[in-house]
Amino acid sequence: MATDKSQIKIKFFTRDEDQEVHVNEAPLYVPVSLKRYGLSEIVNHLLGNDEKPVPFDFLIDGTLLRTPIEEYLVKNGLSSEAFLTLEYTRSVLPPSFLASYNNEDWVSSVDTITSDYFNKNLAIQPKILSGAYDGIVRTYNMSGQIDKQYVGHSGPIRAVKWISSTRIVSAGNDRQVRLWKTKAENGIVAEYDSDGEEPEDGKTLAILEGHKAPVVSLAIDNPSSRIMSAGYDHAIGFWSTNYKEMTTIQPLEDAGNTITSTAAKKRRKLALQDASIRRRAPLSFMEGHSSPVEDVIFSPQDNTVGYSVSQDHTIRTWDLYTSRCVDTRTTNFSLLSIAAMSKLNLLACGSSARHITLHDPRVDHLSSASVTQSQLVGHANFVVSLATSPDNDFMLASGSHDGTVKVWDIRAEKALYTITRESGAPKGEDKVFGVAWDKTIGIVSGGQDKKVQINKGTDIA
Numbered sequence: 001m002a003t004d005k006s007q008i009k010i011k012f013f014t015r016d017e018d019q020e021v022h023v024n025e026a027p028l029y030v031p032v033s034l035k036r037y038g039l040s041e042i043v044n045h046l047l048g049n050d051e052k053p054v055p056f057d058f059l060i061d062g063t064l065l066r067t068p069i070e071e072y073l074v075k076n077g078l079s080s081e082a083f084l085t086l087e088y089t090r091s092v093l094p095p096s097f098l099a100s101y102n103n104e105d106w107v108s109s110v111d112t113i114t115s116d117y118f119n120k121n122l123a124i125q126p127k128i129l130s131g132a133y134d135g136i137v138r139t140y141n142m143s144g145q146i147d148k149q150y151v152g153h154s155g156p157i158r159a160v161k162w163i164s165s166t167r168i169v170s171a172g173n174d175r176q177v178r179l180w181k182t183k184a185e186n187g188i189v190a191e192y193d194s195d196g197e198e199p200e201d202g203k204t205l206a207i208l209e210g211h212k213a214p215v216v217s218l219a220i221d222n223p224s225s226r227i228m229s230a231g232y233d234h235a236i237g238f239w240s241t242n243y244k245e246m247t248t249i250q251p252l253e254d255a256g257n258t259i260t261s262t263a264a265k266k267r268r269k270l271a272l273q274d275a276s277i278r279r280r281a282p283l284s285f286m287e288g289h290s291s292p293v294e295d296v297i298f299s300p301q302d303n304t305v306g307y308s309v310s311q312d313h314t315i316r317t318w319d320l321y322t323s324r325c326v327d328t329r330t331t332n333f334s335l336l337s338i339a340a341m342s343k344l345n346l347l348a349c350g351s352s353a354r355h356i357t358l359h360d361p362r363v364d365h366l367s368s369a370s371v372t373q374s375q376l377v378g379h380a381n382f383v384v385s386l387a388t389s390p391d392n393d394f395m396l397a398s399g400s401h402d403g404t405v406k407v408w409d410i411r412a413e414k415a416l417y418t419i420t421r422e423s424g425a426p427k428g429e430d431k432v433f434g435v436a437w438d439k440t441i442g443i444v445s446g447g448q449d450k451k452v453q454i455n456k457g458t459d460i461a
Contacts, residue, residue: 006032008069010084012043023047032070032080036091039065043088055091057409060084064412092392094417095407095443095455101144105134106156107446112438113162117222124165126441130452131157131434137170137180140452142441150180150202158216159229163241167205169227171215177208177229179243206243206278210285211235213292219306221298226283226320228306232292236308238284238320246280284323288316294335294384300342307361309335309349317361329359339386341410343393348376348410350383356398358410376408378415385432390439397437403430405445405455425449 007029013022023046030042036058044053058065065072065086073080109131116122127147128140137150137160155173163169168180181203213233220227220241229237240246291312299305306318311334317327337350347359356376381402389395394409395416403425406415421430431448438444442456 006070006080008032008073008080008082008084010086012046012086012088014088027083030069032073033068035068036065039086039088040091056088057091059087059089059411062411064409066412066414092395092416093457095419096457097422098442098454098456099144100422100454101128101140101452103130103132103138103446103450103452104136105132105450106448107132107433107450107452108156108158109160109434110436110444110446110452111161112436112441112444113165114438114440116165118164122165126438128441128444128452128454129160129162129168130446131160131170131172132450133157135172135174137168139168148182148202150178150182150204152178152204155214158214159218161218161220161227163220163222167241169218169220169241171218171229173214175209175211175213175215175231177211177215177218177227177237177239179205179208179241181205204277206246206280208237208239208243208246208280208282209249210237210282217293217295219296219298221303224303226298226303228296228298228308228320230293230296230308234287234289234291234293234310234312236286236289236293236296236306236318237282238286238306238323239280239282243278243280246283249279249281284320286318286323286325288325288328289314291334295338297338297340300340301345307338307340307347309338311335311352315347315349315359315361327361329361331357336382336384337386337398339388339396341388341393341396344410346410348386348388348396350386350398350400352382354379354381354383354400354402356383356386356396356408374410376410376415378406378418379404381431385435385445387435387437387443389437397435397443399432399435399445399447401431403427403432403447405432405435405443407443419443419445419453419455421447421449421451422453423449423451 009027011027013020040056107130111129114126130138133156135153139147141147153172153174157172159171161169171177211231215229215231217230225241227239289310289312291310293308293310296308304320306320308316313331315329316325319326334352335349339348349357358374379400379402381400383398383400385399387397398406405419407417408415432445433447435445442454445453
């Protein structure tokens, strides 16, 4: 232990559910030069963990301690005569590179599945879903092999989501949202997938039409069987995961010899190929943004509520029953991504200003000086994708055009860890476009380097 003569009086506690449990009733005097490692040694000794010490993080008044105690005292204008109460919690391990899977083009979006929401008895292997700029949806097993490919989009894919182990949804620059059907590994078709015909790998169940510009984000709410889509036509689509619940649309008539350009002929050919595929209209179409909508999510507390962010600098709250915007919050920058930190009642928003802002949707923004609760600063380019931790209420991962994924604890002033691309792509050609965080698989990211990358190790140490 350090021999610095300058000492401070402290007590340690942890939380058991919402109860504080103190490990030392009488205050201890420790050197102000101590950092996390030295403090962990003390707590391990108090807990009798000398033979198998556990790494801990420490919080003072809800803020993670990332400096020596002395620096904390100076920053907060405190003397060494102060009395500090430190909360300890088990540390998380830094994420280490696990694997990287090749793709044919830029990977715009990723998602994971490790269990089936609808059929808990359906045993499935963990899989990764990707959408790419070559217009193909792919699923990977954990050996890095491509299990299946789904072909049908006529432009770059911008968003993909698992609905279940036998249902997928994708969207892209061709303005389409597509529902796909595929067999489960054991060939079993769950009751909710039964539609009177045998499932075929890579089959398009239905094309969901209504957007007039690229569709760049999707959100799924399984309990209500609903989908939200974000479009560059400034609109939000609201759909069902069951095509039977939506109104049929007739395909466009053949334009005949009036089509002359190569691009138009290609679109006509694809349209004719898709003529036999079901087309469905949205349950509703929500308009109100004045610029492209970049991302959408369902409220984790109430699936009749949705949130959207846009290049028009706003966060909008939508009543999905009435298709009305019920709240608009204006920031000073374009918003490119959104995630809900449900237990904290916070919305995290990635921006073109290179930071992540945290907002409490319960706060009356009309009576508040600022709609922003706090900011996470550290990225050097647009923050285009966010994913919350599956087992830590305070943590999230962010993907950025600066070529990194950062892991944050919102109680700390800086990112805990930075994940770089293992492909060795030159700077400026390593943009990260999508990130997902799964408890079993790890942190999955896709980017401009045409790779799906997996990093694992942020479980509790």
